[in-house]
Amino acid sequence: MSRLLLLSPLLLFLGLAYLLPLSGVMLQSVTTPEPGLQNYSAALGDPLVWSVIWRTLRVCLCVTVLAVVLAYPLTLLWLKGNTATRVLVELAIMIPFWLSVLSRAFGWLSLLSNRGLINSWLQSLGIIAEPLTMVRNEFGVVIGMMHFLIPFAVFPLASAMRSVDDRVILAARGMGASRMRIFWQIFVPMTKSGIVGAALLVFVFSLGFYIVPTLLGGGRSVMIAELIYLRIFQIPNWGLAAALSALLMVSIGAFLVALIKRAGVSTT
Amino acid sequence: MSARKPAIEAIDIGKDYGTFTALSDVSMKIMPGEFLTLLGPSGSGKTTFLMMLAGFEAVTRGFLKINGFDKTHADAESRGFGMMFQGYALFPHMTVEQNIAFPLKVQKRPKSEIRDRVTDMIDLVGLSGHGHKRPSGLSGGQQQRVALARALAYEPPVLLLDEPFSALDKNLRGQMQDELRRIHAKMGTTFVFVTHDQSEALALSSRVAIFDQGKLQQLADPTTVYERPSTRFVAEFLGDINVLPAIFDGPVSKVGDFSVTLPEAPAASARHIAVRPEKLALQPESSQIGLPCVITDRIYMGAQSRLQLSSVADGSPLVIDIKTADLSSAAEPGHQIRVGWAAKDSLIF
Ligand SMILES: Nc1ncnc2c1ncn2[C@@H]1O[C@H](COP(=O)(O)OP(=O)(O)OP(=O)(O)O)[C@@H](O)[C@H]1O
Ligand SMILES: [Mg+2]
Numbered sequence: 001m002s003r004l005l006l007l008s009p010l011l012l013f014l015g016l017a018y019l020l021p022l023s024g025v026m027l028q029s030v031t032t033p034e035p036g037l038q039n040y041s042a043a044l045g046d047p048l049v050w051s052v053i054w055r056t057l058r059v060c061l062c063v064t065v066l067a068v069v070l071a072y073p074l075t076l077l078w079l080k081g082n083t084a085t086r087v088l089v090e091l092a093i094m095i096p097f098w099l100s101v102l103s104r105a106f107g108w109l110s111l112l113s114n115r116g117l118i119n120s121w122l123q124s125l126g127i128i129a130e131p132l133t134m135v136r137n138e139f140g141v142v143i144g145m146m147h148f149l150i151p152f153a154v155f156p157l158a159s160a161m162r163s164v165d166d167r168v169i170l171a172a173r174g175m176g177a178s179r180m181r182i183f184w185q186i187f188v189p190m191t192k193s194g195i196v197g198a199a200l201l202v203f204v205f206s207l208g209f210y211i212v213p214t215l216l217g218g219g220r221s222v223m224i225a226e227l228i229y230l231r232i233f234q235i236p237n238w239g240l241a242a243a244l245s246a247l248l249m250v251s252i253g254a255f256l257v258a259l260i261k262r263a264g265v266s267t268t
Numbered sequence: 269m270s271a272r273k274p275a276i277e278a279i280d281i282g283k284d285y286g287t288f289t290a291l292s293d294v295s296m297k298i299m300p301g302e303f304l305t306l307l308g309p310s311g312s313g314k315t316t317f318l319m320m321l322a323g324f325e326a327v328t329r330g331f332l333k334i335n336g337f338d339k340t341h342a343d344a345e346s347r348g349f350g351m352m353f354q355g356y357a358l359f360p361h362m363t364v365e366q367n368i369a370f371p372l373k374v375q376k377r378p379k380s381e382i383r384d385r386v387t388d389m390i391d392l393v394g395l396s397g398h399g400h401k402r403p404s405g406l407s408g409g410q411q412q413r414v415a416l417a418r419a420l421a422y423e424p425p426v427l428l429l430d431e432p433f434s435a436l437d438k439n440l441r442g443q444m445q446d447e448l449r450r451i452h453a454k455m456g457t458t459f460v461f462v463t464h465d466q467s468e469a470l471a472l473s474s475r476v477a478i479f480d481q482g483k484l485q486q487l488a489d490p491t492t493v494y495e496r497p498s499t500r501f502v503a504e505f506l507g508d509i510n511v512l513p514a515i516f517d518g519p520v521s522k523v524g525d526f527s528v529t530l531p532e533a534p535a536a537s538a539r540h541i542a543v544r545p546e547k548l549a550l551q552p553e554s555s556q557i558g559l560p561c562v563i564t565d566r567i568y569m570g571a572q573s574r575l576q577l578s579s580v581a582d583g584s585p586l587v588i589d590i591k592t593a594d595l596s597s598a599a600e601p602g603h604q605i606r607v608g609w610a611a612k613d614s615l616i617f
Contacts, residue, residue: 167357
């Protein structure tokens with residue numbers, strides 16, 4: 001009873017800030033403009049919506065794989081490197097946390113755009129004649145999102161790597177196993193829970209990304225969150241936007257439940 | 269044996285962890301095919317020494333030679349020793365079979381041989397039917413046997429075993445000891461074996477190295493360490509012993525008014541005579557020689573009985589083990605008796 005009392009401010013806050021608006025959205029999706037499921041059938045019947053869903057899944061999958069694959073060696077360096085390396089890596093992981101996602105997206109824009117740093121540099125070196133298109137497409141979106149999400153992949157990986165018993169690695173070394181074999185057959189499988197956890201975190205996080213796809217996709221690589229925004233503010237269709245939001249939420253929820261049920265996942 | 273090169277030779281080896289000295293000045297030669305046991309109380313440096321032999325811990329001082337070559341700073345891979353760790357160090361994501369097969373796969377043995385060998389080893393350690401389980405699904409003693417099977421499977425020339433039977437019950441422990449002895453006799457592997465259990469050490473090994481507080485106290489065959497311990501620590505660590513204050517006058521030693529003439533005069537630092545309980549004898553009741561004692565307790569232990577005594581002169585406690593059949597009815601608590609011992613059974617500290 002007293003526990004509930006202690007929790008009540010938090011519950012009240014969550015109720016007011018999330019549950020209430022959320023149920024509002026849910027309600028709108030079946031009441032606007034008139035009661036019924038027509039918003040859902042419109043959303044699921046629209047080929048544009050489907051192409052956005054497929055793009056979202058494709059981009060998020062790419063981002064997840066890249067972020068986890070790149071975070072893995074980074075985490076190893078962070079945990080096992082010498083002191084200087086560790087400080088450096090730690091800074092590289094922490095500093096992005098202090099920068100707003102907006103300024104980071106603009107940063108990438110100035111690097112990747114047609115007259116950005118990379119293109120003008122490559123052109124002045126004579127390596128390319130025409131600028132490479134690196135923004136206003138999925139490439140730019142993937143780069144920007146991946147950069148944002150790598151630090152989030154580091155922490156589940158680090159906790160899994162920390163829990164690997166050093167003696168197990170020693171035992172394998174003592175048996176004459178090569179470093180490659182130890183890495184692929186012992187170390188990586190022993191950190192599997194961290195890999196799954198990191199992938200899950202990154203994937204779920206990436207599904208709702210809005211600012212990065214908007215800026216780096218330049219309106220061409222529209223993802224689901226941007227589509228919802230467009231349905232609210234450009235062609236005002238609140239009912240459809242609400243239905244899309246509900247679909248996004250339910251599918252992420254279902255995905256999470258399925259995964260957590262399948263594997264005892266650690267995300268901390 | 270002395271003509272052969274030692275498999276391992278440690279020369280004044282020492283190990284510091286920061287400012288703490290875990291091991292100092294350990295020198296020993298381990299011969300090929302030997303079964304050497306490291307025995308000592310917890311924290312005496314046994315694991316540390318083993319880890320340095322294996323190449324998993326850096327050596328702080330001294331040298332280590334393997335087959336005559338200096339390997340003090342060589343890495344574990346180049347030594348090729350098998351090691352069974354105190355915490356087992358099984359691969360948690362592999363089944364029992366995969367754990368045992370791993371070193372065999374590293375050695376690129378043919379598939380069919382690996383399969384046969386894995387089955388043999390699982391049978392050997394009595395885990396048939398558990399081959400498809402992960403370590404987390406096994407009891408502590410079962411995990412320990414998997415670790416043993418994995419270490420034995422690939423037949424390394426030197427096997428370092430850190431308390432391989434500590435989690436097993438008495439019967440299983442006896443079985444595993446027999447297996448190990450058999451394997452040792454058959455394969456000629458050099459074993460370095462760590463244990464807390466003194467009877468295990470005495471029963472299995474060709475030689476026993478006794479450690480205390482990071483120092484090697486004595487290294488000798490089991491009979492010698494038991495019968496002729498070189499320090500009081502060794503004498504008291506292995507089995508029970510009566511340590512009696514004594515006065516020495518040349519070769520003549522006196523405990524109270526019972527005197528024993530030793531084969532030779534002890535060192536000037538000698539203060540005590542020590543005698544194992546089974547080396548003490550009750551003197552005949554009429555005898556005038558022997559140390560007068562009062563029986564304080566009589567403990568029946570089956571074939572043997574133990575009398576607890578207290579010396580009449582200064583009250584120092586003694587224990588004596590004798591065959592139950594030889595005990596007279598007079599040997600009851602409260603009675604006074606005399607005990608004696610042979611000069612050759614006296615240990616001087
Ligand atoms: N990594 C380490 N850092 C600091 N001290 C250590 C380390 N490893 C061991 N020690 C210390 O060195 C001493 C010897 O330890 P060791 O593990 O060799 O003992 P042991 O004889 O194997 O004991 P046990 O029978 O309990 O296994 C202990 O006092 C221990 O605290
Ligand atoms: Mg130990």
